[in-house]
Amino acid sequence: MTPLSSIATSAYTDLVRLLKDEALSGIEGKPTLKQRGDKAYWYAARRVGVDMRFIYLGEDNEETRARMERTEELRATAKQRQAERARLVRLLRAEGMTPTDRATGSILSAMGVAGTFRLGGTLVGTNAFRLYEGELGVRLPLGGMANTGDIDIAQFEKLSLALEDQVDPSLHETFSTLKFDPLPGLENGKTWRWAQGGSGQLVEFLTPAFGQEGIRDLPSLGVSAQSLNYLNFLIAEPIAAAALYRSGILVQIPRPERFAIHKLIVADRRREGDGNLKAAKDREQAAFLIDVLAEDRPDDLAAAYKEALNTGARWRAHIENTLKKAPKAAEILDNI
Secondary structure, X not given: OOEOOHHHHHHHHHHHHXXXXXXXXXXXXXXXXXXXXXXXXXXXXXXXXXXEEEEEEEEOOHHHHHHHHOHHHHHHOHHHHHHHHHHHHHHHHHOOOOOXXXXXXXXXXXXXXXXXXXXXXXXXXXXXXHOHHHHHOEOOOOOHHHOOOEEEEEOOHHHHHHOOOOOOOOHHHHHHHOOEXXXXXXXXXXXXXXXXXXXXXXXXXXXXXXXXXXXXXXXXXXXXXXXXXXXXXXXXXXXXXXXXOOOOEXXXXXXXXXXXXXXXXXXXXXXXXXXXXXXXXXXXXXXHHHHHHHHHOHHHHHHHHHHHHHHOHHHHHHHHHHHOOOHHHHHHHHOO
């Protein structure tokens, strides 16, 4: 593995921090705390006509509260922050970090503006894998494991129902503006995939299944999603990340240790044919992350691996079957 320079890792950390500042300071309204079960969530309450709209800001924690206390300061320094973000993106490009291509960047930016990631949408798949370069401070390997034309967004169905907030503008409107067309789904009236004519870009929405897989609704995103088993493990406790496009895009991605172990499971679930190539890519991504994490975050890797193994027999079988084809990764996991 080839580490990024200390300059690059510091600049990436600063970029994520500034993007978080921007995400909160750009929303107007009176801060309101709502309790839901054993957790509390912040909303910005503002009047729209005769109604009150509550815009979701995030889970109540020390970081969110600290930013809310600085809201006025953050609004006053918005132009300076944008200029600094642009400078950091230029620096990171110069340091050799992989930028987000124009087609992907434009759709991630539009979805971000609509509130997709603020409302718990998590970027998964290879586009998330690309962003571990900044998170882990290592250069991505050359080759096909980082190539993709798909954008996959996942969200918990229960979270989507509980938030009582929606993207604005709607994702249907956003995709139409970007020349994406809905693709026929498994169920009439349930759209979960869009394709962009000419570019080959594909956007898909996913949600965890807890047993029967099928198509579910995600009310806060205003779309349907294909439900998949094992996805709940992947998108639990996601982290913020920055995509290098324009002055940076704040997105949400899975924790790298969960991504790695999930890829071990998914690789064994692939079907024959094209699935063989995808399974090989899954194993490559998992092996790369396992190698990096064993060096820098062994405790995180060990905890994710143990959690997956302890979840059930099917989980263990999928992981063991994949590790038979990835002996180096198996050796590392046996010794963490």
